[in-house]
Amino acid sequence: MDKLGIFELNKVYQGDCIELMKEIPDNSVDLIFADPPYNLQLNGELYRPNQTKVDAVDDEWDKFESFEEYDRFTYLWLKEAYRILKNSGSFWVIGTYHNIFRVGTILQNIGFWILNDIIWIKTNPMPNFKGTRFNNAHETLIWATKSKNSNYTFHYHSMKAMNDDLQMRSDWYLPICQGEERIKINGQKAHSTQKPSELLHRIIVSTSNPEDIVFDPFCGSGTTPAVAKRLGRRFLAFDKEELYIKITNERLAKIKPLDKRLLSYKIENKKPKVPFGNLIEKGYIKIGEYLYSKDKKFKALVFADGTIECDGIVGSIHKVSAKLLNKESFNGWSFWFVQRQDDFLNIDELRYDYERNFLKYKQNNDLFSAILPKNYLENSLNKMINKI
Numbered sequence: 001m002d003k004l005g006i007f008e009l010n011k012v013y014q015g016d017c018i019e020l021m022k023e024i025p026d027n028s029v030d031l032i033f034a035d036p037p038y039n040l041q042l043n044g045e046l047y048r049p050n051q052t053k054v055d056a057v058d059d060e061w062d063k064f065e066s067f068e069e070y071d072r073f074t075y076l077w078l079k080e081a082y083r084i085l086k087n088s089g090s091f092w093v094i095g096t097y098h099n100i101f102r103v104g105t106i107l108q109n110i111g112f113w114i115l116n117d118i119i120w121i122k123t124n125p126m127p128n129f130k131g132t133r134f135n136n137a138h139e140t141l142i143w144a145t146k147s148k149n150s151n152y153t154f155h156y157h158s159m160k161a162m163n164d165d166l167q168m169r170s171d172w173y174l175p176i177c178q179g180e181e182r183i184k185i186n187g188q189k190a191h192s193t194q195k196p197s198e199l200l201h202r203i204i205v206s207t208s209n210p211e212d213i214v215f216d217p218f219c220g221s222g223t224t225p226a227v228a229k230r231l232g233r234r235f236l237a238f239d240k241e242e243l244y245i246k247i248t249n250e251r252l253a254k255i256k257p258l259d260k261r262l263l264s265y266k267i268e269n270k271k272p273k274v275p276f277g278n279l280i281e282k283g284y285i286k287i288g289e290y291l292y293s294k295d296k297k298f299k300a301l302v303f304a305d306g307t308i309e310c311d312g313i314v315g316s317i318h319k320v321s322a323k324l325l326n327k328e329s330f331n332g333w334s335f336w337f338v339q340r341q342d343d344f345l346n347i348d349e350l351r352y353d354y355e356r357n358f359l360k361y362k363q364n365n366d367l368f369s370a371i372l373p374k375n376y377l378e379n380s381l382n383k384m385i386n387k388i
């Protein structure tokens with residue numbers, strides 16, 4: 001069974017997310033999407049010009065005594081989100097002017113590194129009925145990582161292909177959730193803030209991979225788990241309301257994951273692979289130290305020739321992990337961990353670090369060649385030399 005701490009993956013759980021998140025291990029989640037209460041502070045009921053009542057968000061779960069209380073709540077769930085996110089993971093949070101600036105400040109104070117703020121421009125927003133302000137036609141998403149140096153996933157070329165071969169921009173034009181997609185109970189919206197699936201599709205496709213773990217602490221009607229399941233990701237989601245968990249489970253039961261073949265990223269550049277030996281030669285992994293399995297059940301001694309030995313089994317990181325697990329083959333990069341001061345790190349993270357520090361020139365070159373015409377740099381250089 002696929003588990004994350006005490007939780008079974010591909011399930012939704014009812015409860016306070018701050019408490020439940022404490023049961024998720026450190027550095028274990030690949031992507032977090034959070035759509036927390038907005039603290040809308042609506043005063044009184046809202047009516048259209050024809051005197052019909054507007055279906056506004058006035059749910060109990062969105063009510064806070066004060067900004068201080070909202071900030072305290074925000075700090076507590078963000079701190080847990082930071083702890084459970086992998087160093088290579090992506091964090092997304094959505095909000096409106098009511099809360100997003102407060103959330104943004106707190107997440108930066110905790111240590112998150114902001115990569116983009118995305119403006120979701122609603123192509124069919126609800127009008128400003130009173131005519132006293134501009135029509136509030138967008139929401140803001142913050143995309144962040146755990147640190148500045150995080151080796152996060154971003155499918156740049158796929159996003160470009162999705163956008164008719166133009167770089168995907170930070171303004172996303174998408175409709176609000178309506179029609180068939182909107183879940184209803186007795187003709188009424190089942191959830192007041194159901195997000196459109198398109199939004200989650202773009203987030204999950206751009207910043208995660210199939211089989212990654214996608215987590216949503218405030219899943220509401222279940223948009224995140226539903227889209228994650230369809231896209232072949234593993235997921236875990238929480239909500240404190242029993243009704244929403246029921247709605248999410250009913251929604252999930254109708255979703256069939258897409259065929260694996262349709263989920264590959266054929267257009268993305270393959271990252272250069274750094275073999276295990278390079279980490280030994282560079283001192284990232286010390287000859288004579290131990291590698292550990294995640295649960296520390298196995299420990300393997302590292303030799304100068306790039307082999308490891310565990311319980312009398314000698315071979316590459318892949319061969320030894322496969323033998324220990326009684327499998328034909330296994331990816332040793334995901335099996336072995338090392339202790340570095342207080343951190344218990346997967347050796348793949350050391351490989352990312354090596355790539356970032358020593359393969360940078362190649363990566364930058366790839367980036368330039370994606371943006372500039374072929375031979376642009378070479379031609380410009382030749383022109384400069386000729387001038388001299």
Ligand SMILES: C[S@@+](CC[C@H](N)C(=O)[O-])C[C@H]1O[C@@H](n2cnc3c(N)ncnc32)[C@H](O)[C@@H]1O
Nearest residue numbers: 016017035061194195218219220221223239240
């Ligand atoms: C903005 S809605 C999320 C809507 C969701 N993205 C969707 O597409 O349906 C926020 C959700 O957070 C839940 N919630 C509020 N406080 C919570 C808490 N402390 N723990 C878990 N869920 C909470 C509410 O019940 C509500 O469903």
